Amino acid sequence: MGTVNVSREYTLKEKIYVIALFQGMILTLKRFIDGFFFRKHYTIMYPEQKRNYSQNFRGMxxxxxxxxxxxxxxxxxxxxxxxxxxxxxxxxxxxxxATNSYGVRxxxxxxxxxxxxxxxxxxxxxxxxxxxxxxxxxxxxxxxxxxxxxxxxxxxxxxxxxxxxx
Ligand code: SF4
Ligand code: SF4
Structure with missing residues (x-):
């Protein structure tokens, strides 16, 4: 079986991963402030609350x-x-x-x-x-x-x- 090489060069910003780390922390802090002071929540209380999925959603x-x-x-x-x-x-x-009333179909x-x-x-x-x-x-x-x-x-x-x- 052949293999596919997906390696690539990282950008400078990606190499200095600390920037992404701080971005993540700022986002977490923002979500905390939203929830704590403004009662704005990004999660739901599942299973009491459920999301409305698209009519096209494919489940079991x-x-x-x-x-x-x-x-x-x-x-x-x-x-x-x-x-x-x-x-x-x-x-x-x-x-x-004897019980098949459906015929050949x-x-x-x-x-x-x-x-x-x-x-x-x-x-x-x-x-x-x-x-x-x-x-x-x-x-x-x-x-x-x-x-x-x-x-x-x-x-x-x-x-x-x-x-x-x-
Ligand atoms: S049973 Fe097979 S064909 Fe049907 S949805 Fe699952 S993966 Fe697709
Ligand atoms: S009729 Fe055929 S395609 Fe449809 S569920 Fe039965 S085996 Fe699968």
């Missing part, structure tokens, strides 16, 4: 369902194929022909559908590629977990991931 995925709570996904693998982070893993199975379903959220870069390619509008990105950004395993979301979780559906 969910799998849309129909009126019978059946996933719209037909396990076509397009999202898994297009995903640049390779964080979608699908195992397909045939829908039960939905002859398959995901037996399992896992997304490793820690690998995902939230590019939205999976949503764009999906021919069934089955996988969508919500506006939910509260994804803190205590282990890597908890960040692997399965079909059951993705079907009930409702917060901030957009």
């Amino acid at each position: 995925h969910f799998i849309s369902v129909d009126e019978n709570k059946t996933e719209n996904c037909t396990a076509c693998y397009l999202c898994q194929t297009v995903c640049p982070a390779e964080c979608i893993t699908i195992v397909a199975e045939e829908r039960n022909p 939905k002859e398959k379903r995901p037996l399992s559908f896992d997304i490793e959220a820690l690998k995902c870069c939230f590019c939205g390619f999976c949503e764009e590629a999906c021919p069934m509008d089955a996988i969508k990105l919500s506006r939910n950004y509260e994804l803190s977990v205590t282990s890597r395993q908890e960040a692997v979301y399965d079909l059951k979780h993705l079907k009930r991931e409702v917060k901030g559906r957009g």
Whole structure:
């Protein structure tokens, strides 16, 4: 694999890093004065207060369902194929022909559908590629977990991931 040399010459101001150090201290002092004397705050009291993110914000995925709570996904693998982070893993199975009232368009379903959220870069390619509008990105950004395993979301979780559906 080739390497890219990104080294560059530092300017005199960058070499005398003390200037940047003082600039940082002045900014900190300014923020302190703003907050202490003028009650002007630059941070919010999360989670009591939340910021308004853009309508285009891409958060955690969910799998849309129909009126019978059946996933719209037909396990076509397009999202898994297009995903640049390779964080979608699908195992397909045939829908039960006796209960499949959807016809040939939905002859398959995901037996399992896992997304490793820690690998995902939230590019939205999976949503764009999906021919069934089955996988969508919500506006939910509260994804803190205590282990890597908890960040692997399965079909059951993705079907009930409702917060901030957009
Ligand atoms: S948002 Fe991008 S990286 Fe994340 S699962 Fe979809 S295609 Fe993969
Ligand atoms: S979510 Fe959409 S693109 Fe992905 S397997 Fe299901 S139907 Fe295909």
